[in-house]
Amino acid sequence: MKSIESEIKDLIKKLFSEKKIEVFIGYENGTLPLRTTPYFVSPNDDLDKLAWNRFCSNNLAVYLPRVVAKKKGGNSCKVGILCKGCDSRSVVGLIKEKQLSRNDVFIIGIVCPGIIDTKKILSEIKSSDIEHIDEDDENIMVKFKDGKKNFRKKDHLYECCINCEFTTPFVYDTLIGDGKSSSNTITSSQKVAEFSAKSRQERWQIFEQELTKCIRCYACRNACPNCYCKECFAEQTKPKWFSVTNDLSDIIFYHIGRIFHQAGRCVDCGACVRACPMDVDLRLFTRMLVDEVKERFGYDPGLNFEEAPPLTTFASDDKQEFITEPS
Amino acid sequence: MKKELENYSILNKEDFNKFFNTLLGKYNIFGPSKSDKGDKLNKINSADDLMLDYKNFKMSAKEFFFPQCETLLAFDPSTGIVKNRSEDVDAKNDIIFGIRPCDALALSFFDRVFKDGAPQDPYYTEKRHRSTIISLACLEPEPTCFCNAVGCDVDSETGADIILTQLNSRYLIKSVTEKGIEILKHLKTLIPATEDDIKEKDELMAKAKSGLKSNVEVKALKKKLDDFDASFWQTVHQKCLGCGVCTYFCPTCHCFDMTDEVCNNTGRRIRTWDSCMFPLFTLHASGHNPRPSYKERMRQRILHKFNYAQENYNEIFCVGCGRCIINCPVNLDIRKVIQEILEAK
Amino acid sequence: MPDFEPKIVAFLCNWCSYAGADLAGVSRIQYPTNIRVIKVPCSGRINLLYIIRALQKGVDGILVSGCHPGDCHYISGNLFARRKFALMKKFLEYIGIEPERVQFTWVSAAEGTRFAQVVEKVTNDIRKLGPLKYFRKNDYNDKKCNFSSTSENPNFLSGAVNK
Numbered sequence: 001m002k003s004i005e006s007e008i009k010d011l012i013k014k015l016f017s018e019k020k021i022e023v024f025i026g027y028e029n030g031t032l033p034l035r036t037t038p039y040f041v042s043p044n045d046d047l048d049k050l051a052w053n054r055f056c057s058n059n060l061a062v063y064l065p066r067v068v069a070k071k072k073g074g075n076s077c078k079v080g081i082l083c084k085g086c087d088s089r090s091v092v093g094l095i096k097e098k099q100l101s102r103n104d105v106f107i108i109g110i111v112c113p114g115i116i117d118t119k120k121i122l123s124e125i126k127s128s129d130i131e132h133i134d135e136d137d138e139n140i141m142v143k144f145k146d147g148k149k150n151f152r153k154k155d156h157l158y159e160c161c162i163n164c165e166f167t168t169p170f171v172y173d174t175l176i177g178d179g180k181s182s183s184n185t186i187t188s189s190q191k192v193a194e195f196s197a198k199s200r201q202e203r204w205q206i207f208e209q210e211l212t213k214c215i216r217c218y219a220c221r222n223a224c225p226n227c228y229c230k231e232c233f234a235e236q237t238k239p240k241w242f243s244v245t246n247d248l249s250d251i252i253f254y255h256i257g258r259i260f261h262q263a264g265r266c267v268d269c270g271a272c273v274r275a276c277p278m279d280v281d282l283r284l285f286t287r288m289l290v291d292e293v294k295e296r297f298g299y300d301p302g303l304n305f306e307e308a309p310p311l312t313t314f315a316s317d318d319k320q321e322f323i324t325e326p327s
Numbered sequence: 328m329k330k331e332l333e334n335y336s337i338l339n340k341e342d343f344n345k346f347f348n349t350l351l352g353k354y355n356i357f358g359p360s361k362s363d364k365g366d367k368l369n370k371i372n373s374a375d376d377l378m379l380d381y382k383n384f385k386m387s388a389k390e391f392f393f394p395q396c397e398t399l400l401a402f403d404p405s406t407g408i409v410k411n412r413s414e415d416v417d418a419k420n421d422i423i424f425g426i427r428p429c430d431a432l433a434l435s436f437f438d439r440v441f442k443d444g445a446p447q448d449p450y451y452t453e454k455r456h457r458s459t460i461i462s463l464a465c466l467e468p469e470p471t472c473f474c475n476a477v478g479c480d481v482d483s484e485t486g487a488d489i490i491l492t493q494l495n496s497r498y499l500i501k502s503v504t505e506k507g508i509e510i511l512k513h514l515k516t517l518i519p520a521t522e523d524d525i526k527e528k529d530e531l532m533a534k535a536k537s538g539l540k541s542n543v544e545v546k547a548l549k550k551k552l553d554d555f556d557a558s559f560w561q562t563v564h565q566k567c568l569g570c571g572v573c574t575y576f577c578p579t580c581h582c583f584d585m586t587d588e589v590c591n592n593t594g595r596r597i598r599t600w601d602s603c604m605f606p607l608f609t610l611h612a613s614g615h616n617p618r619p620s621y622k623e624r625m626r627q628r629i630l631h632k633f634n635y636a637q638e639n640y641n642e643i644f645c646v647g648c649g650r651c652i653i654n655c656p657v658n659l660d661i662r663k664v665i666q667e668i669l670e671a672k
Numbered sequence: 673m674p675d676f677e678p679k680i681v682a683f684l685c686n687w688c689s690y691a692g693a694d695l696a697g698v699s700r701i702q703y704p705t706n707i708r709v710i711k712v713p714c715s716g717r718i719n720l721l722y723i724i725r726a727l728q729k730g731v732d733g734i735l736v737s738g739c740h741p742g743d744c745h746y747i748s749g750n751l752f753a754r755r756k757f758a759l760m761k762k763f764l765e766y767i768g769i770e771p772e773r774v775q776f777t778w779v780s781a782a783e784g785t786r787f788a789q790v791v792e793k794v795t796n797d798i799r800k801l802g803p804l805k806y807f808r809k810n811d812y813n814d815k816k817c818n819f820s821s822t823s824e825n826p827n828f829l830s831g832a833v834n835k
Contacts, residue, residue: 195766202768207768233721241721249728249808256720256767260760263763289759292759292762296758316741318754319758322762322776325777327793
């Protein structure tokens, strides 16, 4: 990974010196084991801290609208951003929905090897006192207080990474890493299929069970690049859609509303799931809509600028098998 | 020396269930146990449900006294009934069993805000008067703990009525307040403590303290924070997503909102948690928002904890439990924020 | 549940379905009285939030009706709507809401009979399912109102969901 890291650093230095960007958003190592944290680089920062590794989980596209907007008013400002496949799709989504202009961003695309689920690894280690982490191509070696353990990278990926079809960004200004296409073959979600096969009562029960955990901190919404609404329906007071309580009914209302608002826009980056402090498996529900949109309208969000998002267009012969006919 | 030992007693581990069941007969006991929402305070019906080998549980103890959503009163215009919360009171008092010293300290801050000042909050005060806090000293702090840096400690007693320390095969029990002494009186399972017990405790505590690796220094912070328009505010908030995780998990965050909810001509007035990280928190009816961006909201959170609290209560409203660090979706670490502020010119 | 009469909210578009309902009325066609009509400018105006709010506030089922594809007063409103409805229907079914609870149809201004038939079918479907209880928010009258008293409510959830 070292070489990719230095390649990124050289590129950023070049971009700054050519005044092509004013801010760069990347990653640095976090304060917790096996975590990285977003890193805002300004022209005079030394880039020692900048990191690229298998724990760069955050979708940085979420910061773009506000960073670009903040610098506006005077001359137009360019923001450089490090994008994995899913992140670049989010950026494209933001541009398509007119939250950004293509000229405002310089996308450093990076071929994503799949991001490792920190929680999966930590759940297998009893101790939280991690002393040292090392890695080779296949494994992560974690040394902790009472021992050490090897983790195969392939078996500890985020679920969205296991099902990821687009590890290489489609839209970028520079691409780093070998452009080898993804080796992922399991592109449909097993979990969604299993869930659909259950009875209606069971499905509702699981849905409720998952959402009982929710504490309405809105981390899922705020971590999502698609959730850029100035005023979220959850906070609207005219009309007030639902109450602020933690009654299950209100929590469910919020999640149905938010998940459906992602229909045809969700790139399945998994940011909402990773952000959730209560481990609500939101992806079980968002992913179903991703699959449905693909099956019905043949659309994958965020791959190009030309194709219209499925809910902003129509075909005269769209399927309508769900329409009620009088019997 | 004798006098000092007076408040200490010893409970052998094999007597624990007996001790606990005696308490169960007289009180409603809430303690850490496993649930759908992670390890948290739940009602305990038998000593077996209790889970005492945790490091710290996920949600802080504040939700017991200050629930995320609390009905203050309910009304039914058709019958003209307005029912106030304080009308239904359980005959048994409560014991909060086995929270960490940091959570107990945080409760003492809640007392300052809701109970000890004027006006007094009747909902909080009532629950607080009914309950006794039995805290459990930390033997093994987590890497995210930084209680030593903010005036708390692994065996801090403030806020607790009784503090338990797990020694080898027995518990050392210390009653801190009159309330604590009252509860432990006449309990036959307890035997007097010896100086050796205290010595063992001191050794364990010293070992636990050495496990706290944080080197955050908050003494010099106040002066830095007095500069409201300092330039470091431009950068420390940058990666904040503006969600409510840090405030909802924080054992000392106590901001709330009140709403009237109406449904089919009946209604209730509720108090819910609010968070200074949400734009709606300060949005005026006119549409003006005095804290329009992430920068102002982040500044508010830091200043409230580390500056305003010192001015108003002479305390730092942070107990170093590390929950905000563990749960933040972008790993925005409060220790690092403090460090950055201190290092800023 | 023989005595159960469902409450159904019908969102009807101003130009076709509302006029269709009107025609059913002036033609004196008999149909169940369970629907409460809300007129919307176009079926394209329907938002999923309308539907879930109605369900949360005590309705047992929803009927949405617009102009037949190709007949929209706004040319394509119902065609956009059709895509949205398809996803709504699938999604609500996926999370475990009975598909019969939320139904979509097309009724033109000339189809008074069809309107009556659709309402008949939807009402029968929902009557068979019984009241929608699992998502509804309760009244807050003093008996049901759950004060989050610590002893009453060990999980501190002042849940007003009627199970």
